Amino acid sequence: MTFLTLTRRAALAGGAALALALSSLTPAMAQTPPGVLIVGQVAEPQALDPHAVTAVNDFRILMNVYDGLVRYAPGTLEVEPALASAWDVSEDGTVYTFSLRDGITFHDGTPFDAEAVVFNFERMLNEEHPFHDTGPFPLSFFFSSIQSVEAVDPLTVRFTLDGPYAPFLSNLAYPTGLIVSPTAVETHGADFGRNPSGTGPFRFVEWRSNEAVVIEANPDYWDGAPALEAVVFRPITDANTRVAEMLSGGIDMMVEVPPVALSEFRSDDFRIVEQAGPHVWFLILNLREGPFTDQLVRQAANYAINKTALVEEVLEGTAAVAAGPTPPAFAWAYNEDLEPYPYDPDRARALLAEAGVENPAITFYVTEGGSGMLDPVAMGTAIQADLEAVGFDVTIETYEWNTFLGRVNPGLEGEADMAQMAWMTNDPDTLPYLALRTEAWPEQGGFNSGYYSNPAVDALLEEARTATDQDRRAELYREMQVIVQQDAPWVFVANWVQNAVTSDRVENFTLEPSFFLLLDDVVKN
Amino acid sequence: MTRYILRRLLSAIPVLFGISVIVFAIMALIPGDPALAILGSFATPENVARLNADLGLDKPLIQQYFIWLGNMLQGDFGRSFNLNRPVLDEVLDRFNATLVLAGTSFVLCAFLGIVAGVVSAANQYGWADKGITFVVLLGISIPSFFLGMMMILTFAVNLRWLPASGMWPIYGERDLWALLRHLTLPALALSVVATGVIARLARSAMLEVLRQDFIRTARAKGVHERGVIWRHALRAAMVSIIPILGIQAGFVLSGAVYIEVVFQWPGIGRMLVDAILRRDILLVQGGVIFVAACYVLFNIVVDVAQSLLDPRIKT
Numbered sequence: 001m002t003f004l005t006l007t008r009r010a011a012l013a014g015g016a017a018l019a020l021a022l023s024s025l026t027p028a029m030a031q032t033p034p035g036v037l038i039v040g041q042v043a044e045p046q047a048l049d050p051h052a053v054t055a056v057n058d059f060r061i062l063m064n065v066y067d068g069l070v071r072y073a074p075g076t077l078e079v080e081p082a083l084a085s086a087w088d089v090s091e092d093g094t095v096y097t098f099s100l101r102d103g104i105t106f107h108d109g110t111p112f113d114a115e116a117v118v119f120n121f122e123r124m125l126n127e128e129h130p131f132h133d134t135g136p137f138p139l140s141f142f143f144s145s146i147q148s149v150e151a152v153d154p155l156t157v158r159f160t161l162d163g164p165y166a167p168f169l170s171n172l173a174y175p176t177g178l179i180v181s182p183t184a185v186e187t188h189g190a191d192f193g194r195n196p197s198g199t200g201p202f203r204f205v206e207w208r209s210n211e212a213v214v215i216e217a218n219p220d221y222w223d224g225a226p227a228l229e230a231v232v233f234r235p236i237t238d239a240n241t242r243v244a245e246m247l248s249g250g251i252d253m254m255v256e257v258p259p260v261a262l263s264e265f266r267s268d269d270f271r272i273v274e275q276a277g278p279h280v281w282f283l284i285l286n287l288r289e290g291p292f293t294d295q296l297v298r299q300a301a302n303y304a305i306n307k308t309a310l311v312e313e314v315l316e317g318t319a320a321v322a323a324g325p326t327p328p329a330f331a332w333a334y335n336e337d338l339e340p341y342p343y344d345p346d347r348a349r350a351l352l353a354e355a356g357v358e359n360p361a362i363t364f365y366v367t368e369g370g371s372g373m374l375d376p377v378a379m380g381t382a383i384q385a386d387l388e389a390v391g392f393d394v395t396i397e398t399y400e401w402n403t404f405l406g407r408v409n410p411g412l413e414g415e416a417d418m419a420q421m422a423w424m425t426n427d428p429d430t431l432p433y434l435a436l437r438t439e440a441w442p443e444q445g446g447f448n449s450g451y452y453s454n455p456a457v458d459a460l461l462e463e464a465r466t467a468t469d470q471d472r473r474a475e476l477y478r479e480m481q482v483i484v485q486q487d488a489p490w491v492f493v494a495n496w497v498q499n500a501v502t503s504d505r506v507e508n509f510t511l512e513p514s515f516f517l518l519l520d521d522v523v524k525n
Numbered sequence: 526m527t528r529y530i531l532r533r534l535l536s537a538i539p540v541l542f543g544i545s546v547i548v549f550a551i552m553a554l555i556p557g558d559p560a561l562a563i564l565g566s567f568a569t570p571e572n573v574a575r576l577n578a579d580l581g582l583d584k585p586l587i588q589q590y591f592i593w594l595g596n597m598l599q600g601d602f603g604r605s606f607n608l609n610r611p612v613l614d615e616v617l618d619r620f621n622a623t624l625v626l627a628g629t630s631f632v633l634c635a636f637l638g639i640v641a642g643v644v645s646a647a648n649q650y651g652w653a654d655k656g657i658t659f660v661v662l663l664g665i666s667i668p669s670f671f672l673g674m675m676m677i678l679t680f681a682v683n684l685r686w687l688p689a690s691g692m693w694p695i696y697g698e699r700d701l702w703a704l705l706r707h708l709t710l711p712a713l714a715l716s717v718v719a720t721g722v723i724a725r726l727a728r729s730a731m732l733e734v735l736r737q738d739f740i741r742t743a744r745a746k747g748v749h750e751r752g753v754i755w756r757h758a759l760r761a762a763m764v765s766i767i768p769i770l771g772i773q774a775g776f777v778l779s780g781a782v783y784i785e786v787v788f789q790w791p792g793i794g795r796m797l798v799d800a801i802l803r804r805d806i807l808l809v810q811g812g813v814i815f816v817a818a819c820y821v822l823f824n825i826v827v828d829v830a831q832s833l834l835d836p837r838i839k840t
Contacts, residue, residue, distance in 0.1 A: 047609040136579035193609040210791035403556040
């Protein structure tokens with residue numbers, strides 16, 4: 001018994017000491033320094049070499065360290081000058097000549113010039129290039145239309161394409177088109193991705209594996225030095241932990257806030273920033289076999305699904321209802337007259353009756369989660385319920401993302417009648433060209449997994465890709481959207497509204513429709 | 526003794542060889558390939574084929590395996606295509622972090638578990654025994670990742686006493702104090718289940734011993750009750766407690782995977798989870814081989830130590 005009295009006393013003393021020690025910590029905690037922005041990222045970056053990576057997560061860092069020849073004008077997806085001050089496109093749309101800004105240096109002190117631009121594209125595209133082995137460069141096909149790049153003089157560079165290719169400029173504005181320092185690549189070789197050097201508003205300081213990537217202001221930035229002293233990107237893969245860090249003041253900004261956590265941040269201590277982006281969430285329908293070979297059944301599915309409930313209840317307002325295959329973020333190419341299929345279960349039932357199918361049985365592929373897929377399991381279940389309410393008999397099969405892609409991308413024939421999918425692109429050409437043309441059927445190497453085919457759409461997309469006049473392109477895309485909506489090869493569901501939360505100490509922050517994170521104007525008090 | 530150790534070390538070679546075959550086969554069998562994971566929605570068959578060629582994944586599997594094995598025997602674990610750095614560097618970095626976390630947790634659960642077990646046994650059916658049994662059962666029943674989240678919510682978000690995640694502060698000194706503050710929550714969360722198991726088993730081991738004659742003799746000779754329990758009984762009970770500690774060390778190490786994910790601890794468990802999700806083949810293979818080698822080595826050390834302590838165990 002003596003033992004117990006002793007421990008009780010000791011426990012009491014120990015507890016009191018611990019409480020005292022902990023309470024003395026309170027004021028020191030949860031204050032990040034002013035001028036230093038700490039960003040909660042969703043994952044560790046793969047590399048800081050813009051030509052070697054594919055993830056939006058990595059792009060968020062890269063866009064602040066590098067510049068491209070061109071970039072998207074703030075708040076839009078239209079191209080404006082960046083490292084190139086002007087450009088000229090030949091009459092036939094195959095030769096692009098860029099005039100480069102003078103006096104710009106890379107963070108490593110070497111000059112930016114036409115030779116540097118040539119080096120960048122040669123490294124990616126020319127297998128003979130001495131630094132091609134610093135790859136692989138998975139997105140280099142963005143520039144596969146380039147036949148040659150030449151330095152005409154130190155401040156002029158000329159690209160010759162193998163044919164007219166209208167998305168070329170917006171591909172240059174994509175992170176794959178960012179310009180890296182040739183000297184840094186020569187010095188670090190395959191380790192360049194961990195020792196990046198660009199011309200951007202921030203320069204690289206250090207990368208502590210699994211802890212942080214630190215970048216600091218570049219005082220000599222050609223477009224004006226940034227307001228922040230430094231930015232720290234912290235990878236926090238678990239969404240709940242990311243929310244907890246934001247609430248406890250360990251980070252100043254987090255991206256991709258889970259919809260269910262948004263309500264936590266509706267207070268004066270936080271700001272929620274939202275921006276719709278070039279994203280479409282849709283259901284691919286199998287037009288080769290099964291009930292969806294009939295256009296009426298496809299339209300019935302579009303009428304049967306309550307998209308408003310999906311975006312407002314399942315996604316808590318983090319998405320908007322999609323009307324067609326092109327997201328409204330491509331303002332110049334979007335058809336404003338397009339109305340989404342309304343939620344009309346009676347109409348859906350009538351269409352099914354007209355098609356002569358009472359209870360079509362369908363297999364529906366759902367993924368557990370993946371890039372741009374939002375909340376696929378909950379959405380899949382809601383969609384199943386809506387479809388069953390009008391008479392469909394829906395069987396869900398759920399797969400992990402990589403497995404899912406491995407099943408869906410080669411085509412739905414023999415697999416399923418319907419599959420979830422989402423795309424985020426940088427040009428209105430990309431998605432329809434890769435996923436709606438007859439020549440984009442999976443057997444020909446495209447993503448048209450539902451085998452949609454309409455010669456009128458094929459012709460419109462071919463012409464829009466080669467037309468050099470943007471107004472003409474816009475007209476063609478608008479026409480395409482009307483036809484595709486009528487044909488209904490997909491169920492058009494949602495456009496993601498990207499969100500971010502910042503603490504009240506962060507000012508001047510906006511999200512871009514491109515989904516890039518641009519921090520050069522951000523202030524932190 | 527030297528011969529025994531050598532024999533054990535030699536017998537580890539086929540074990541590690543077998544593991545290398547299994548982990549290679551598993552990575553080759555799971556659906557989805559690295560090119561698909563890298564390219565995401567841009568994964569056209571053409572792009573996948575090109576990238577696979579760049580990554581050396583277009584060769585026959587047998588050939589891939591022997592290239593990997595050959596390189597590994599020369600100390601080259603390859604390069605993680607996802608993190609862009611040598612696999613061995615990454616694995617060693619991460620393993621340090623895991624050792625700090627799992628080591629602390631192990632010390633915590635061994636100490637707390639034994640103390641709780643002894644106190645329980647010494648007060649069998651008393652209020653202390655009932656109280657400890659209740660807490661211990663509660664601890665065993667709560668999944669550690671859930672407990673971790675609740676701890677973050679309480680101590681980091683609401684009270685703001687301790688940081689929510691990470692191993693080091695993003696800014697400021699990287700001293701022992703900073704490490705302890707980051708270590709407290711994950712180490713506690715990780716040790717709870719093992720503490721419970723050790724406490725339960727330590728209690729029954731102690732009860733067994735307390736019924737024996739030499740204890741009655743000690744009491745009859747007028748040894749102080751505290752002395753009887755802590756000096757005589759515990760020492761005897763340790764013989765059956767130590768093997769339990771060995772098993773629990775393994776559980777703590779594997780439990781670290783969940784805790785590392787919840788607390789964003791930069792350890793090897795989280796590394797493997799990320800690497801598997803991204804199909805970072807070389808990193809998964811290298812990491813698993815490394816952990817397996819450590820485990821085999823640890824077992825040899827335990828066996829050798831046991832045979833040194835207890836002459837009845839034949840070398």
